[in-house]
Amino acid sequence: MKYLFTVFALLLLAGSAPATYWPIPPCDSVHPLGNNWGNYQDYGSGGYFHNGIDIITVGQHNRPVVAVADGWVKGWGTIQAELHYRLAVCDSPTTYTGRAPGWLYAHIDRDRPHKNLGDRVLAGDTIGYLVYWTVSGFDHIHFARISDTGATWMRFPNVTWWFIQNPLTILTPRGDLLAPVFENARTGQKFAFCRDNTNNSYLNYNSLSGDVDIIAKIYDKTGYTTGNSTWDKLAPYQIEHMIRRQDGLIVRPWTLSVQFSNVLDATNVHVVYKNDNTCNSYGDYDRREYFYIVTNTDGDSVIESTDNQGKWATASVGDGNYWVIVRASDIAGNTTRDSMLVTTANGVAVEEAPFVLLNREFRAEPNPAPGRTRLVFGIGRAADCRVRLFDNTGRLVKVLADGRLDSGRHEYALDNLASGVYLAELSLDSGDSYRTKLVVTR
Numbered sequence: 001m002k003y004l005f006t007v008f009a010l011l012l013l014a015g016s017a018p019a020t021y022w023p024i025p026p027c028d029s030v031h032p033l034g035n036n037w038g039n040y041q042d043y044g045s046g047g048y049f050h051n052g053i054d055i056i057t058v059g060q061h062n063r064p065v066v067a068v069a070d071g072w073v074k075g076w077g078t079i080q081a082e083l084h085y086r087l088a089v090c091d092s093p094t095t096y097t098g099r100a101p102g103w104l105y106a107h108i109d110r111d112r113p114h115k116n117l118g119d120r121v122l123a124g125d126t127i128g129y130l131v132y133w134t135v136s137g138f139d140h141i142h143f144a145r146i147s148d149t150g151a152t153w154m155r156f157p158n159v160t161w162w163f164i165q166n167p168l169t170i171l172t173p174r175g176d177l178l179a180p181v182f183e184n185a186r187t188g189q190k191f192a193f194c195r196d197n198t199n200n201s202y203l204n205y206n207s208l209s210g211d212v213d214i215i216a217k218i219y220d221k222t223g224y225t226t227g228n229s230t231w232d233k234l235a236p237y238q239i240e241h242m243i244r245r246q247d248g249l250i251v252r253p254w255t256l257s258v259q260f261s262n263v264l265d266a267t268n269v270h271v272v273y274k275n276d277n278t279c280n281s282y283g284d285y286d287r288r289e290y291f292y293i294v295t296n297t298d299g300d301s302v303i304e305s306t307d308n309q310g311k312w313a314t315a316s317v318g319d320g321n322y323w324v325i326v327r328a329s330d331i332a333g334n335t336t337r338d339s340m341l342v343t344t345a346n347g348v349a350v351e352e353a354p355f356v357l358l359n360r361e362f363r364a365e366p367n368p369a370p371g372r373t374r375l376v377f378g379i380g381r382a383a384d385c386r387v388r389l390f391d392n393t394g395r396l397v398k399v400l401a402d403g404r405l406d407s408g409r410h411e412y413a414l415d416n417l418a419s420g421v422y423l424a425e426l427s428l429d430s431g432d433s434y435r436t437k438l439v440v441t442r
Helices: 002-015 266-272 305-309
Strands: 033-035 053-056 064-066 071-078 085-090 100-106 126-129 140-148 162-165 181-183 191-195 211-219 238-245 250-259 291-293 320-329 335-344 363-366 373-379 383-391 396-405 408-414 420-428 433-440
Touching (some): 085 126, 085 140, 211 238, 250 320, 266 291, 373 383, 373 433
Antiparallel strands (some): 033 053, 064 126, 071 085, 140 162, 181 211, 191 211, 238 250, 238 320, 363 373, 373 408, 383 396, 383 420, 420 433
């Protein structure tokens, strides 16, 4: 929790900074990307998240690198030989030793003029020049938003920097002309269905049972080409999914699967990407294939190890036909979605299925009228429910429902309440209960 609190505090600080230009001239123009924040990579030593953006200088090397913001150089060194020299420019001066955000500029030519440890940097300064890249046409700057602690960040070659924010959420302009592209995850099959967190255990989509991972194969293109169709394949910025019964009942509303906006922790790469003999993610100079486990999520944008607890518990919805729908978006909001009809077969009739809270939350939301609030939730089958409202002392204020409720959406107006803090509770015949806090002001 302390780690996440620190990360979120840094993101708030980073997000408060004004949008900034690109680090390669012309700085007020969008450039091609050879890799982006979070895309899968594996060059033979195991898969990992790409923790920056690779801005390609098509047909040119030795390009100047320009500072995107004011700062102080807290790191200058290499993580691996002469190709990998890098500058870490902190937003805070060397007198500040706490955790602070900064910018990483990597693949700087050590033999040409460049900024050095301790130097003050102003936005627009030339801070170095790109080194010649050994793969023809892939001359680039690896650019990232990072953080670290200390008066200097000189722990080379094993740096301790955190990779905290997708630079494309800050850079301007943010052009992206093309929407993401879906490919078949299996032959003749839009999505793949695997036993939850198990490799090489794939299920027939006509008879899904038990706890299931849904896998989608997607890539994004920006429309600004590197000149290589493989390198142009990038990760989408965001993936969401929903599940709808064929008769229209939504059993899982739009749920965030992954968003490549903030912290990347290398240990979590296989929480997001599937990598086995059937759905084998690739990411190198010659091949790019991205298989996303869209059900590995707790619904927020933080990628963490516990997200692999996410799944589709097919027995919870009863046997029948369901549309699995996946939506992918890029940083500019271009969106594509695709779908596939599947069948669940657990030997459970719909009316016998366990309770499902459809919108994954029991919540209060404002009514259109000022000063009014309504309580909203949805259930996936008919159930005996009790909905009660308590004040902040635990005193029962009102019973909103006590009896059988049909499947679907339910809402209750909460009018004429005095200002204060209230607790709403939903109790179910399954023994489960949900609570949410309401604050009423007049």
